[in-house]
Amino acid sequence: MADRNVIPVTPLEAASPYELRVNLGKDVPETDVRTALATGDMGFLHSFTTGATVDGPGVRVVAWTAGCMWRCLYCHNPDTWTMTNGIPVSIEQATAELRKYRHGLKMMAGGLTVSGGEPLMQHRFVLKLLTASRKMGIHTALDTQGYLGDRLTDRDLEAIDLVLLDLKAWDPERHRRLTGMDNAPTHEFARRLAARRRPVWVRFVLVPGISDDPQEVASIARFAADLGNVERVDVLPFHQLGRHKWHKLGLEYELENVRPPSIEAVARACEAFRSVGLKAH
Numbered sequence: 001m002a003d004r005n006v007i008p009v010t011p012l013e014a015a016s017p018y019e020l021r022v023n024l025g026k027d028v029p030e031t032d033v034r035t036a037l038a039t040g041d042m043g044f045l046h047s048f049t050t051g052a053t054v055d056g057p058g059v060r061v062v063a064w065t066a067g068c069m070w071r072c073l074y075c076h077n078p079d080t081w082t083m084t085n086g087i088p089v090s091i092e093q094a095t096a097e098l099r100k101y102r103h104g105l106k107m108m109a110g111g112l113t114v115s116g117g118e119p120l121m122q123h124r125f126v127l128k129l130l131t132a133s134r135k136m137g138i139h140t141a142l143d144t145q146g147y148l149g150d151r152l153t154d155r156d157l158e159a160i161d162l163v164l165l166d167l168k169a170w171d172p173e174r175h176r177r178l179t180g181m182d183n184a185p186t187h188e189f190a191r192r193l194a195a196r197r198r199p200v201w202v203r204f205v206l207v208p209g210i211s212d213d214p215q216e217v218a219s220i221a222r223f224a225a226d227l228g229n230v231e232r233v234d235v236l237p238f239h240q241l242g243r244h245k246w247h248k249l250g251l252e253y254e255l256e257n258v259r260p261p262s263i264e265a266v267a268r269a270c271e272a273f274r275s276v277g278l279k280a281h
């Protein structure tokens with residue numbers, strides 16, 4: 001394995017997740033990447049950011065993991081698709097970083113949110129970090145699209161106080177067009193979380209012309225309401241803050257001409273969720 005105590009040249013903390021970060025783990029040998037994934041002793045992180053108020057209750061520290069197999073058209077962090085774009089960080093380093101914020105997080109009734117990328121690409125590292133957070137008395141949240149939910153055992157789920165579950169589209173074909181992937185595994189994970197009575201906040205990105213079809217929104221709302229464990233729904237208006245990353249990475253950004261939804265459209269989507277008894281913001 002690479003030296004675990006190497007101090008990364010690029011700081012772990014970033015001003016925002018919109019900072020483009022590439023190739024920071026490119027020198028880690030393939031065998032070390034495999035060992036890291038198998039043990040969870042090392043992870044690949046885009047960054048830590050502080051002060052988030054939209055990624056779970058209170059004020060949060062967010063650990064942004066690298067690695068995702070989906071290709072959402074609106075992804076604002078395409079630099080996190082490739083795991084080795086992230087900074088190689090030992091679990092000890094990541095835990096030490098989190099420890100710096102523990103008093104503030106408790107005072108502000110916040111916690112740690114692990115987001116990405118898709119955190120479950122590195123589920124062993126993520127679980128170790130969430131468990132360390134719990135041991136410090138810090139609330140834990142996992143922001144995931146759920147596709148790899150079956151990597152988590154029922155016992156693992158107990159280490160996660162809250163799952164922020166991304167439901168992106170209902171119709172399977174629409175979902176595939178939007179993300180490149182099937183949504184059945186996400187639904188399966190959602191049902192499992194419901195059966196285990198784990199708290200969930202649903203996150204739904206409203207994209208004009210793609211996910212704003214009233215039938216689509218109504219179907220997602222019905223599904224979420226039937227689960228019985230969804231505490232709230234965050235309707236997230238599409239934005240283009242990550243567009244510069246697509247350009248710099250030489251990727252074609254198909255949503256170039258799509259504007260953010262109107263306030264009224266967001267209100268209508270929220271109402272669709274409220275009409276089935278859910279809290280929506």
Ligand code: SF4
Nearest residue numbers: 068070071072075117
């Ligand atoms: S699941 Fe998240 S990180 Fe992965 S492509 Fe979609 S928006 Fe990007």
